[in-house]
Amino acid sequence: MNIAVIGTGYVGLVTGTCLAEIGHHVTCIDIDPEKIKTLQSGRSTIYEPGLEELLQNNIENNRLDFTTDYATGLANKGIVYIAVGTPENEDGSANLTFVEAVSKDIAKYAQNDLIVVTKSTVPVGTNHKIQNWIKENLQQDVNIKVASNPEFLREGSAVYDTFNGDRIVIGTDDENTANTLEEINRPFGVPVYRTDVNSAEMIKYASNAFLATKISFINEIANICEKTGANVADVAKGMGMDDRIGSKFLNAGIGFGGSCFPKDTQSLIHIAKEVDYDFEILKGVVEVNHQQKVKLVDQLIERFGSSLEQMKIAVLGLAFKPNTDDMREAASIDVINKLSSYNVNITAYDPIAIDQAKKVIKENVNYTTNIEEALTNADVALIITEWDQVKQLEFNTFKKLMKTPIIFDGRNCYDPKEAEKASVEYHSIGRPSVTKI
Secondary structure, eight states: OEEEEEOOSHHHHHHHHHHHHTTOEEEEEOSOHHHHHHHHTTOOSSOOTTHHHHHHHHHHTTSEEEESOHHHHHTTOSEEEEOOOOOBOTTSOBOOHHHHHHHHHHHHHOOSOEEEEEOSOOOTTHHHHHHHHHHHHOSSSOOEEEEEOOOOOOTTSHHHHHHHOSOEEEEOSOHHHHHHHHHHHGGGOOOEEEEOHHHHHHHHHHHHHHHHHHHHHHHHHHHHHHHHTOOHHHHHHHHHTSTTTOSTTOOOSSOOOSSSHHHHHHHHHHHHHHTTOOOHHHHHHHHHHHHHTTHHHHHHHHHHOSOOTTOEEEEEOOSSSTTOOOOTTOHHHHHHHHHHTTTOEEEEEOSSOHHHHHHHOOSOOEEESOHHHHHTTOSEEEEOSOOHHHHTOOHHHHHHHSSSOEEEETTOOSOHHHHHHTTOEEEOSSSOOBOOO
């Protein structure tokens, strides 16, 4: 198939590259000329393991190209994917400005019949709006079908997920459109689930909201465990052995971030409000997550009091999760902002995300890609992101480099028993602290 993908952000670039990898001819369209120039040279504009290699391979094999020109990008295409951003408005709703603009551009430049596929995460009813925006602005007498095909990719493993997903959701009321989209995706070898457009849109939001709820739930259990002497790791394992519950997303920590969960939970709350329904559980999920992000700072103050002035603190990890440079809603932002009010000296380590971090963290921070440099002469280490480089550190390294080996672990990377053997003070989430050293 000849396919166009509009938008070369996270979703668009992964989608376009992987569709090319399974044999389709794909043109990615974006209005940012610098981004397109970079992509044309074979360099990825986002950090995602395995993506750049696929990008280069498919450019070399003439299955993937990039342009800023809609007329060129849509020429002779039968399928157009919309993969532009839907950022959060102040009231929590999804901003559809880019989706509307792209829909009108498709209408302006469409020269033949098209299937328009919405990859962007959009509120229920948006695909019907897209259909109307296109219909009202068509320049040629062509037939346009619109379908929903939400993405379920995890940042840091998006390429893997594309070829090993749990399901591909296709939402359309037209059987021929569904058949075409199923055929396009057949080489991925992933089960396809067909439904109506509105249900497909809701599946995306409901899935992310449920996973976010599991995260906030186990973090609430962790906070109770700390007060009762229970161990949340044991509790989560015992819960997860129940097939009705499952073990995934039951890892206690300092909350969720990124581009999906925070935005999608707020958007679903707003969708419910629009139909006069108060989604109380999801409101609680959001509030718990907000409080959990600064959990380590609260532990630090409980340990040392509020007199932290001039303390040297090593912050290990900046990205919201490993294997990405994404800083959207990262816990490190909240942690560093709160710490800065105590006049501490912060050295932050991250192997990938420093350039992105500098754009959103305005506080005075020393940055390094050398983890040992961050730990040298530090009074305290805060673990924010569970990078392999962090998880592989031995306690003797903390003892050797730090002024005092005191660790506050927001991702439960280590075994408290091993910390006790190594005579390292160790605080984690929902597990007994090691303080007698």
